[in-house]
Amino acid sequence: MYNVNAPTFPEYIDDEYRHLSSIRLPAFAGMQIVNGPYGSVSEPGASTGDTHAASDKSLDPKVFQTAILWVIEHDAYIRPMLFAALVEQYWEMRDLVIECLIDEDPDDVVPKIENPDNLAPLCGLVALHIGGMTAAGEPIFGIELGCNWETEHGAGVQFEGLKVVESGDAAVAFSF
Numbered sequence: 448m449y450n451v452n453a454p455t456f457p458e459y460i461d462d463e464y465r466h467l468s469s470i471r472l473p474a475f476a477g478m479q480i481v482n483g484p485y486g487s488v489s490e491p492g493a494s495t496g497d498t499h500a501a502s503d504k505s506l507d508p509k510v511f512q513t514a515i516l517w518v519i520e521h522d523a524y525i526r527p528m529l530f531a532a533l534v535e536q537y538w539e540m541r542d543l544v545i546e547c548l549i550d551e552d553p554d555d556v557v558p559k560i561e562n563p564d565n566l567a568p569l570c571g572l573v574a575l576h577i578g579g580m581t582a583a584g585e586p587i588f589g590i591e592l593g594c595n596w597e598t599e600h601g602a603g604v605q606f607e608g609l610k611v612v613e614s615g616d617a618a619v620a621f622s623f
Contacts, residue, residue: 451499456519457512465501466511470575472496473515474522479571479593486573486593486601494571496522501621502577512557514577515585524609529590532604533612537566542594556595570594570602578623581607589620 453460453467457478460467474498483489500518502511518525541557548556560566570592579586591600603620605612613619 452598453499453611456500459500459511460599463504465504466506466577468500468511468515470500470515470519472492472498472519472525472572472575474521474526478567479569481571481573481593483593484599485599486571487592487598488571488593493568496572498572498574500575500577502579503623505528506577506579510580511577514580514588515566515575517586518575518588520581521609525590525606527563528609528611529604530566532611533566533570533592533594533602534560534563535603536614537596544596545572566594569596573601573617574620576623577606577623583608585609587623590623591617591620 451467453469456468456470458468471495477493479488480490480492481488500515512563537560544557545553573591573593576589576591578589580586587607589603589605594602597616602616603617603618605619
């Protein structure tokens with residue numbers, strides 16, 4: 448999330464609309480660093496998996512913290528599901544991106560991929576959005592990404608526990 452300064456989890460702050468905390472998802476290390484406006488690349492190199500967690504301010508802070516902890520503990524399971532959910536979107540957008548390139552090499556911006564994990568260096572974590580908990584006690588959350596194939600609208604995947612509910616642009620990650 449661009450221009451956010453929040454304490455390290457389990458601490459959090461409230462702004463006018465949301466709870467905010469800084470977190471690290473180690474399984475997501477190595478992606479782009481996307482702390483620029485609208486999830487744009489903010490510096491070269493690979494990320495450490497640092498990002499921000501956010502939820503609507505009306506969400507019980509204990510639910511916010513419980514959901515974040517669950518995601519941190521399950522990030523190694525979430526990562527492959529996230530990238531698998533974005534493959535179809537990537538292939539659909541790739542041709543459109545290539546048509547718009549002027550001076551860039553398509554293999555640098557939107558290369559052909561052989562498996563879902565090949566998307567990792569083409570995107571970066573913008574935020575983890577917490578929507579609450581299911582009746583079964585699983586977190587409802589979304590992961591918002593900045594990505595090469597959709598620089599304006601980003602990408603997002605919404606989950607209920609370890610089940611992908613929806614994938615699409617960044618709004619999917621925070622529209623609960």
